[in-house]
Amino acid sequence: xxxxxxxxxxxxxxxxxxxxxxxxxxxxxxxxxxxxxxxxxxxxxxxxxxxxxxxxxxxxxxxxxxxxxxxxxxxxxxxxxxxxxxxxxxxxxxxxxxxxxxxxxxxxxxxxxxxxxxxxxxxxxxxxxxxxxxxxxxxxxxx
Numbered sequence: 508x509x510x511x512x513x514x515x516x517x518x519x520x521x522x523x524x525x526x527x528x529x530x531x532x533x534x535x536x537x538x539x540x541x542x543x544x545x546x547x548x549x550x551x552x553x554x555x556x557x558x559x560x561x562x563x564x565x566x567x568x569x570x571x572x573x574x575x576x577x578x579x580x581x582x583x584x585x586x587x588x589x590x591x592x593x594x595x596x597x598x599x600x601x602x603x604x605x606x607x608x609x610x611x612x613x614x615x616x617x618x619x620x621x622x623x624x625x626x627x628x629x630x631x632x633x634x635x636x637x638x639x640x641x642x643x644x645x646x647x648x649x650x
Contacts, residue, residue, distance in 0.1 A: 542566045547647035577606045620649040
């Protein structure tokens, strides 16, 4: 191999090897936009209460903040979960929401079309649910 080819090849190989061995960066995924309506089902952990839910969410461009409204239908098993304003944050594929006395920890999947995770209800009187507590799971689909 001539000297010119060697002089060009060695720095190129060194750059490739350094790039491969550095492990890359471990950045957080960009916030996903969750604006829109998500509909689905919820159920409490003991399985005694369940129903449907509709989340109407709004997230400004280039923002991780969420606002909107949540409407719960309990199939007659719980009159405590009703229409409530919601606020929250998106962090990558994670979504944290607060609706009245209920906290949601959700994951965005399926190309941004599914929100699923868990909820915990705290029992504050502001939503007409004095003394109500509990937890469960929820799965919602965009559309």
